[in-house]
């Protein structure tokens with residue numbers, strides 16, 4: 001819990017310095033919010049059930065659909081752009097045999113109402129800021145960046161049904177996770193010709209914008225968006241964190257433009273975070289077509305990375321005072337001393353029952369107490385308590401009113 005609080009505190013601090021407002025959504029949503037037909041894993045693993053009102057509901061597997069629903073619900077009562085963040089528990093239903101978690105927490109930041117890639121550049125800047133804040137550098141992690149418009153421009157020259165686009169992206173996201181023959185088979189099933197598949201796989205292997213421009217030709221939005229993003233990255237100061245990689249499409253069907261994912265340069269871990277532009281999501285929920293982009297950053301892989309890099313913070317309990325009555329008829333006196341200190345904003349562990357001093361010293365060491373305050377009858381008669389500084393062993397008596 002100390003590690004989680006440390007991590008979430010850093011998520012929130014970065015969100016705050018970027019001027020984002022915190023939002024939250026119900027962990028239980030209508031199943032319909034997540035029922036997409038693009039073959040996504042997140043759909044296959046939906047933690048859904050029928051509730052006592054015979055409603056089909058689901059534990060949310062991600063936060064973005066809830067955010068979209070909230071933006072629509074707010075409608076004209078909020079002015080754009082919206083810069084919202086959330087840290088929320090998300091669920092999936094996986095066979096436990098795989099020893100993977102069914103719940104995790106995800107930090108999300110989203111910018112709603114900005115069509116320019118400045119929004120994506122800002123979001124990546126916030127993640128870089130977070131990494132730097134916890135001691136991760138550009139030699140530890142990077143961001144692979146592409147745009148789904150690359151895919152659109154390639155598929156556009158073949159007659160691939162518009163409603164297959166999301167499915168094609170979900171299949172391509174499995175590159176390097178399943179054999180390429182399996183990828184080709186699935187692409188054929190959604191209506192792509194062999195020629196189209198070959199050219200697509202060729203384009204997806206491109207790792208430089210210059211090469212991509214040669215293949216796609218100038219003038220397309222994919223190239224101009226990406227060039228703009230790399231220009232802004234240089235101005236934000238995180239050029240050495242990012243690289244173009246045409247194979248990055250991300251596994252969520254609703255992305256429509258720039259997509260990115262954070263990866264560990266040693267290649268041992270799954271993606272650390274990921275996000276992109278989703279300009280059509282709000283309109284699929286019956287709203288207007290409001291441009292939006294955002295990312296999700298889970299609390300699992302980042303902890304594995306910190307362990308790998310020896311960057312887990314040393315987190316132990318700290319209290320300033322442990323207060324103890326030396327006999328039970330002074331328990332009330334000890335309570336009043338604890339209250340005085342707490343009212344001054346000091347942390348106090350009050351010993352709540354009669355315990356031998358040996359036990360009190362052991363507890364003081366375990367909770368890293370700085371001071372031991374003993375309430376004894378002879379001192380109390382004089383309105384005093386005895387204070388022991390546990391690091392130095394220094395001991396003195398002080399008037400209760402002068403305790404600070």
Ligand SMILES: OCc1cccc(Br)n1
Pocket residue numbers: 060061062090091092100101102103104298
């Ligand atoms: O990363 C996808 C995901 C979604 C919900 C819960 C967990 Br654990 N993981």
